[in-house]
Amino acid sequence: MQILVVEDDPSISEPLVSGLRREGFEVIHAPDGASALAAGAVDLVLLDLGLPDIDGREVCRRLRADSAVPIIVVTAAGDELDRVMLLEWGADDYVVKPFGFRELLARVRAVLRRVNQSTAPAGALRRLGALNLDTRTRHVDYLGEEVALTPKEFDLLAFLLDDAEAVVTRDEIMRSVWDEHWWGSTKTLDVHIASLRKKLAPELIETVRGVGFRVVDPAGPK
Numbered sequence: 320m321q322i323l324v325v326e327d328d329p330s331i332s333e334p335l336v337s338g339l340r341r342e343g344f345e346v347i348h349a350p351d352g353a354s355a356l357a358a359g360a361v362d363l364v365l366l367d368l369g370l371p372d373i374d375g376r377e378v379c380r381r382l383r384a385d386s387a388v389p390i391i392v393v394t395a396a397g398d399e400l401d402r403v404m405l406l407e408w409g410a411d412d413y414v415v416k417p418f419g420f421r422e423l424l425a426r427v428r429a430v431l432r433r434v435n436q437s438t439a440p441a442g443a444l445r446r447l448g449a450l451n452l453d454t455r456t457r458h459v460d461y462l463g464e465e466v467a468l469t470p471k472e473f474d475l476l477a478f479l480l481d482d483a484e485a486v487v488t489r490d491e492i493m494r495s496v497w498d499e500h501w502w503g504s505t506k507t508l509d510v511h512i513a514s515l516r517k518k519l520a521p522e523l524i525e526t527v528r529g530v531g532f533r534v535v536d537p538a539g540p541k
Contacts, residue, residue: 320431321345325355325378326367326393335365338420339427352378360386363431365423366410367393376408383409387457387470389430393418407510409469412497433474433496445480448536450523452480461519468518471496475511479524479534488531 322339326332327350336346349355352373355366364382368375379390392405392413405413411430414423443455449462454477459466468476475496479487492508512532516524522537 320362321347322427323347323349323355323358323361323364325349325352325364325370325375327351327369327371328367331367335420335423338424342424356381361388363427364388364390365393365427366390369395376405379405379408379410383469387473389434389470391423391426391430393423407507407514409471411471434470445477445483447480447483447534448538450480450519450534450536452477461523466518468515472511472515472518475508476515476534479532484533484535486527486530486533490531492531 320343322344324332324336324339324346326335326348332348332350336348339346347358347361349358350371352370352375355364355370355378356373366375366379366382370378375392375394379392382388382390389411390409392410393416394405394413395416412426414426443453445452445454450459451461452459452473457470457473459468459473459476475492478492478496489508497507512524512526520537523534525533525535527533
């Protein structure tokens with residue numbers, strides 16, 4: 320597994336790169352946004368927001384526009400809205416400075432594990448009415464049109480389709496799609512549900528008040 324570490328502060332990047340290499344990862348270090356965007360294909364990106372040339376949020380958006388690579392943002396931001404927006408822009412997870420290496424390593428492994436599970440060939444195809452999702456190719460089409468989803472949107476939709484039309488609680492979704500030790504606000508779930516509804520159809524994902532969500536076939540029997 321190859322990880323791109325985007326961090327301009329040597330006091331953070333050097334021990335982080337060394338630690339990840341000790342854990343068996345191949346690591347590329349990019350000290351700025353331009354280097355990150357020119358780095359090429361990797362398996363995961365650790366992205367600091369406070370870069371000297373390009374705003375880290377813009378780097379996140381550009382990386383997501385070009386590929387489905389998992390992105391973990393490293394941020395000093397304390398505002399909850401900022402963190403939710405990062406996830407909306409395409410990040411898969413985030414850690415807040417200062418952080419412990421073991422915490423970061425656990426999040427890296429959790430994100431990689433989810434990506435590997437979602438791309439496994441067994442039981443790859445999920446269908447519900449006019450909605451088709453393939454976990455092997457990470458392809459989604461609805462009403463015959465291909466739909467571009469972020470990695471987290473894809474994982475969320477795949478999880479809901481695992482038991483189509485069944486009600487899934489918010490806690491179940493956060494534990495399974497984000498992290499069993501998730502500590503952030505569940506508002507990010509609402510952001511991703513809203514985005515899926517916008518990209519697919521508002522009536523495709525129903526809210527079950529006080530419980531959670533379920534995915535349904537709008538053209539199915541009522």
